[in-house]
Structures are given as structure tokens and as C-alpha cells.
Amino acid sequence: MGLFTKRKRRPNRRAEAKALKHKAAMEAKLGAKNERKRQRTEAHTQRKVAKAQVATLQAEEKAAQKAASRAERDPFSPGQVKKYIGVARVLVPVLAPLAYRGATYLRGQLDARRAKQLGVGVNQLGDYAGHGGRLQARITNTAAALDKIASDDGGKDTQQFLTSARSRLDALDSAVRTADQMPAARRRSVHASIATELSRIEADVLARLGVA
DSSP: OTTTSOOOOHHHHHHHHHHHHHHHHHHHHHHHHHHHHHHHHHHHHHHHHHHHHHHHHHHHHHHHHHHHHHHHHOTTSHHHHHHHHHHHHHHHHHHHHHHHHHHHHHHHHHHHHHHHHHTSOGGGGGGGOSTTHHHHHHHHHHHHHHHHHHHHOOOHHHHHHHHHHHHHHHHHHHHHHHHTTSOHHHHHHHHHHHHHHHHHHHHHHHHHTTOO
């Protein structure tokens, strides 16, 4: 068959090569044009998204301002409560550490105040946390005063007083611990009796210490 096939003329081959080269150039040009168009479209889309985000933020700010204005008139309406919750979700991660430090400081101040009222150290508050905590603190402080008397005076009369006072304090301490398990009304009654007896012991101790 090759004997009867006519060879293509050189001009035809040149024309075909030129056409293929032209076609490749056109395709490359078209591809570059499409790429530029895609990039412009993508940039335009990004600008639209950014613009929409800015508009959203502005709308949220405006809505927050309106919400604040309405909150001044009706701060506890259901709608306002929902908005507060939404704002809280954003602010909590920021404010939580500050709130924690504030709460810790306030707790420290309250503990110091309570410790001063009880006449004990702050680190001892845990020992006086029950309903009878104040009475137990008084008993502890009175027992410490007895130790002071014992160190100052070792006479027989003093020793008898110390033995009797410590026995009474031990009984009162047991009564306080028992009263913590009682109903509120009964507990208050027992605490009143304990406080009366404790006041008598404290008066005797002060007398021994020479305090009028």
C-alpha cells in the first residue's frame, strides 16, 4: 500500500505544523485569560465576603447598642436575658480569670474578717466551720488562756481551778459537736445554754488573769 500512498508535500506539512503551533498558542492564551478571569472572580468574591463580614459586624454593633438601650428600660425581659447569655459566651473566656481573681480576693477578705471575729487564724477557719464554730473558737481561746494561767501560777488552788475549768470546757466542746446534729430550733436552744456557761468560765479566767 505504501507504494501507492502519496507523500505529503512539504508545504502542507509546514502548514499543518504552523496550524498546530497557532492552536497551541491560542490555547495557552485562552488558558491564561481564563486563569486571570478566575483570579478576578475569586478576588471579587473575597471582597464581597469581607464586605459582608464588615456589614455583619456593624449590624451586630448596632443591635448591641439597641439592646443596651432597651435593657435600660427592661433589663430582665426574656429577649434581653437571651442576649445577655449570648454576650456572656463571648466575654466569659476573657472575664473569667479576672472574676476568679476578684472572687479569690473577696473570699480572702471574708475569711480574714470571720477569723478576726472568731479570734483564730485564717488557716484555722476550717476547724470552726460548723453551726457551733463561734462557740468552739471561744472554747479554744479560753483553753489557751488557761495555759497562760498555768504557766504564770503553779499553786494548788490554781491547779484545782485549771482542772475544773478544763473539764467544763471539754464538756462544752462535746455539747457543741452534739448540737450540730440537732434540728435547728433545738440546736439554737442548746447553743444558748452553752454560751451562758462559757461566759461564766471566761469571766473566771479573766478574773484569774487580773482583768476586771
